[in-house]
Amino acid sequence: MTLWSYTISTPALVAAIGIALATIVCSIRACRRSRGRRFIALEALRLIIVALLVFTLFKPERLTHTSYTEQPLHLVLYDMSESMATLDVADGNTFITRAEWLQAQLENEFWRPLSSDFNVQTVGFGDIAADSGDAVEGGMDAIGTDLNKALNDALTQYPDARAVILLSDGDWNLGRSPVQAAVACRRRGVPVYTVGVGSHRHLPDLILDEVRIPSYALLNEQIAVPFRVSSKLDRDVETAVRLTVEGRVLAERSIRVPAQGEVNDMLSWRxxxxxxxxxxxxxxxxxxxxILENNEAGGFIAIREETLKVLIVESEPRWEYRYLRNALTRDPGVDVDCLLMHPGMRRGDGHNYIRHFPGSREKLAQYDVIFLGDVGIGGNELTEKDATLIRGLIEQQASGLVFLPGSRGRIFTMIESPLAELLPVTLDPEQPQGLAAAHESRWEITTRGEAHLLTSLTRQSNKNRRVWQELPGFYWAAPVARSKPGAHVLAVHGSRRNEWGRLPLIVLRPFGNGQTLFMGTDSAWRWRRGVEDKYHYRFWGQVVRWMSHARHLAHDQDIRVFHTPETPQRGDTVFINANIFDDSGLPLSNDIVTATVTIDDDQQQLEFEAVEGGWGLYRTKWKPARSGTAEVVVSSRTTGNSLTSLLEITSVRREKIGQPARRSVLRDISRITGGSFVDSADVSQLLEAIRTAPLEHQVMERFKLWSTWWWGLIILGLCTTFWCLRKAAGVI
Structure with a gap:
């Protein structure tokens, strides 16, 4: 049966009547004044247009009522995702997994009491994986559960469904919120009755997560692998985390995990x-x-033998410079060049000294890390050209830059130079000579610095804060106002503060493809007191290696490749950068660079785009479609050379066993759709509620004529025709 429905407010009704009467009066008068059928036809068209507009104000809708002649269809939608393997469903005095409980219900046909009144169909849904070909928002290649998609697909497959019984733990971790599917069910008049499977509490568990393994390390380097252990147990646990390679235990860390707490620590070995x-x-x-699956993690690491190239630029041979130079010179993995400018005097000379700043791209490109001491722009020190070259090296070739200001205050000359943006801090112009104190000040490491590899001074990270507190202090600090946005403050002044908080001392900030570090005192050399080189050598060695890490992911003489993120997951966007050099070491800026990426039998061709700046940087991006070891071959057409690197793509598993059931999600779905929620122990009560619930025997489809696009187009077309005819008749 089809009916028409009209809805109009009182003001709209008055307006419609007024418009209609005014139009009729105006048309009658116009017909009396005019002669000829042509004008009468125009007025008739005007009346038709106004009539359609008035009709539209009544919001006409066509209602079609369809009566059901067949037995109502009910869907049983059940969850087969990995989280259903959680062992937390009570079965007498024992526990079974959620999947086992669900399987028993399906085998027993728990819906049998409804069979006499309804046609029942069962539909399962599970994890969405990369190989399924489903495009899922939030990570097309992630493995997880899209509850919104499961509901929509079931209703698409069975458009005549009258109700849905959803058996799930409510764990959705992909796609849109299932509330959207619930709203669609409500509009169709389909209630969703939900059964919560699983406990709302965590299972007793000890979880090893966030194990961060670097993709490469240097031979004889101290390698740190941070990890986090979280506990879902009701007691404190004393345990040990072990790191093994080829069956050999290379590192072990004893930890104490508090009840329902977590511990961040690290393993280290050489x-x-x-x-x-x-x-x-x-x-x-x-x-x-x-749960046994979350007590293990791992990954690949490449051990290589390389020498890092460092440039130290200083004005005067202060104590900080002398001990830094000695520390890096004695480091077997570092090759140091020093430029001691001696303003007003002859420049420093001798072993590993250079007389002039490397004033070209090909000369400066060899350096992995640059240290800028108490030097500035002008005054027979650095030039604007030198500053521009340093900026390009950091931004486009992933080198590191360390600022080591001093009491001369020469760092203020960089504020108006190309290096201004590279400073990780904002300086205080009212204190150009810095902050001197008569008494020794102390370091205070931040929470971020306590767990950072760069500021780790002991193998036991839980003792790192104490080590920093016991370090010999300092009597001078740089005039820092605050850190810049995006910077990571690793250590602060132990006593001085301003309106922004404690004064930052060690600040790290990314810039372009590289990193910049600010060291806010000139007294790190004092750390040698009583312990000799223990902390001083370790800190500066870690600074050099950490700041240059990205630059050495893969390289040879003519090509350097680095990528972000270093250890991508399947579905991430990976940005691949390549520096190309000619045989003389000069960066090539007009090359054609391509890459072939192969994972198993899947191969992709990538084309790089040149980045402006003249540093031979090329960039492309790639989204891995599967996990595994990716072979990336970057080729240069100009030089004919290529570089092969390996990239580990890890799998994203959003499904986790042992998580509590998300009953709130299921309750929301039932509430929105007009259904109800029960626990897995009360399924019989739910069936009785469904059987006795009133059921509509008709479905109504509503067609809103007034809001369709083509109805508006018809009125617009008639108005256009009316105007054109009046124009042709000479009325306009």
Whole structure:
């Protein structure tokens, strides 16, 4: 049966009547004044247009009522995702997994009491993986559950469904919110009855997560692998995390994890063999643990032998410079060049000294890290050209820059130079000579600095804060107002503060493809007191290696490749950068650079785009479609050379066993659709509620004529025709 419905407010009704009457009066008068049928036809067209507009104000809608002649269809939608393997459903005195409980319900046909009144169909849904070909918002290649998609697909497959019984733990981690599907069900008049499967509490568990393994390390380098252990146990746990390579235990860390708490720590060992190895990090099982899969993590690491190139630029041979130069000169993995400018005097000369700043791209490109001491722009020190070259090296070739200001205040000359944006801090112009104190000031490491590899001075990260507190202090600090946006403050002044908080002392900030570091005192050399080189050498060695890490992901003489992120996950956007040089070491800016990326039997061709600046930087991006080891071959057409690097793509598993059931999600779906929610133990009550619930025997489809695009187009077309005819008749 089809009916028409009209809805209009009182003001709109009055307006419609007024418009209609005024139009009729005006048309009658116009017909009396005019002669000829042509004008009468125009007025008739005017009346038709106004009539359609008035009709539209009544919001006409066509209502079509369809009666059901067949037995109503009910869907049983059940969850088969990985999270259903959680062992937390009570079965008498024991526990079974959510999937086992669900399988028992399906085998027993729990919906049998409804069979006499309804046609029941069962539909399962599970994890969405990369190979399924489904495009999922929030990570097209992630493995997880899209509850919104499951509901929409079921209703698309069974458009005559009258109700849905959803058995799930409510864990959705992909796609849009299931509330959107619930709203669509409500509009169709389809209630969703939900059954919450699983406990709302965490299972007893000890979890090893966030294990960060670098993609490469240098031979004889101290390698740190940070990790985090979280506990879902009701007691404190004393355990040990072990790191093994090829069955050999290379590092072990004893930790104490508080009840329902977490511990951040790190494993460290010294790489003594070249090659590519798989690192396995394990956490022993506790007696009451129910989940075994999250006590292990791992990844590949390449051990290489390389020498890092460092340039130190200083004005005067202050103590900080002397001990820094000695520390890096004695480091077997570092090759140091020093430029001691001696304003007003003859420049420094001798072993590993240079007389002039490397004033060209090909000369400066060899340096992985540059230290700028108490030097500035002008005054027979650095020039604007030198500053521009340093900026390009950091921004486009992923080198590192370390600022080491001093009491001469020469760092203020950089504020108006190309290096201004590279400073990780904002300086205080009212204190150009810095902050001197008569008494020793102390360091205070921040929470971020306590866990950062650059500021780690001990193998036991839980003791790192104490080590920093016990370090010999300082009597001078740089005039810092605050850190810049995007910067990471690793250490602050122990006593001085301003309106922004504690004065930052060690600040790290990314710039372009590289990193910049600000060291706000000139007294790191004092750390040698009583312990000799223990902390001083370790800190500066870590600074050099950390600041140059991205630059050495893959390189040879003519091509350097680095990418972000370093250890991407499947579905991430990976930005691949390549620096191309000719045989003389000069950066090539007009080359054609391509890459071939191969994972198993899947191969893709990528084209790089040149980045302006003259540093031979080329960039492209790639989204891996599967996990595994990707072979990336970057080729230069001009030089004919190529570079092969390996990139580990990890899998994203959003499905986690042991998480509490998300009953709130299921309750929201039922509330919106007009259904109801029960626990898995109360399924029989739900069936009785469904059986006795009133059921509509008709479905109504509403067609809103007044809001369709083509209705508006018809009125617009008639108005256009009316205007054209009046124009042709000479009325306008």
């Amino acid at each position: 790489a003594d063999n070249l090659g590519r190895y798989y690192i396995d990090v394990r956490l022993p099982l506790e007696s009451e643990e129910k």
